[in-house]
Every structure is written in C-alpha cells, then in structure tokens.
Amino acid sequence: MSAGRLVRKSDGTEVVIGTILKAPDGTQFVLQGWRRPQKASSSGRVFVKKRSDTFERHLFPHVFDLKIVDHDFSDQPEPTVVEDEHGNIIGENFGPIT
Numbered sequence: 001m002s003a004g005r006l007v008r009k010s011d012g013t014e015v016v017i018g019t020i021l022k023a024p025d026g027t028q029f030v031l032q033g034w035r036r037p038q039k040a041s042s043s044g045r046v047f048v049k050k051r052s053d054t055f056e057r058h059l060f061p062h063v064f065d066l067k068i069v070d071h072d073f074s075d076q077p078e079p080t081v082v083e084d085e086h087g088n089i090i091g092e093n094f095g096p097i098t
Helices: none
Strands: 003-008 020-022 028-035 045-050 056-059 066-071 080-083 089-093
Touching: none
Parallel strands: 028 089
Antiparallel strands: 003 066, 020 028, 028 045, 045 056, 080 089
C-alpha cells in the first residue's frame, strides 16, 4: 500500500510536516500531517494548526493548493494514526513492509 506524497498543485514540489501554509484569506497554518484519500472520489485531508493556537483542523488539501499523489486504494487494513508526544496526529503508520 502506498500512502503517496503531498505536493503543491502549481509545481509538484513535495510538502513536508512543519511547512507553513497560507489559506486563501491569508491565515497561516502549520502542516501537522495528512491522510491519503480512501476512494477515488475523495481528496484526503490535511491536518493543520493556526500558528497562533493549538486547535487542529482537518481540511481538504485544495484549500492550500495541495494534492496527494502516488497513492493507491488497495483493500489493505486502514493504517493506524501516528501521534506526537502531545497526542497530536502527525501522520499514518502502515506497518512493516512485507
């Protein structure tokens, strides 16, 4: 199963956790993690926090001109969520490579 990559739609550059993202209204957010789409009609989600608070938001990637590429929709079990030491979701764990 491939989780894919989170990239900018405009130029295809990969975006990593910790990147500062700007919403259309100018609000700045910090990328905390993301979840791949679960089916072809989905776009997945990005997990972000405003730089000024601790409330995490789960938004569509296109809000920040992002998309998730190189992933699959296999029938493998859902990955477990990876959290940091504060309980914040920072990504997904797909288990050992077999």
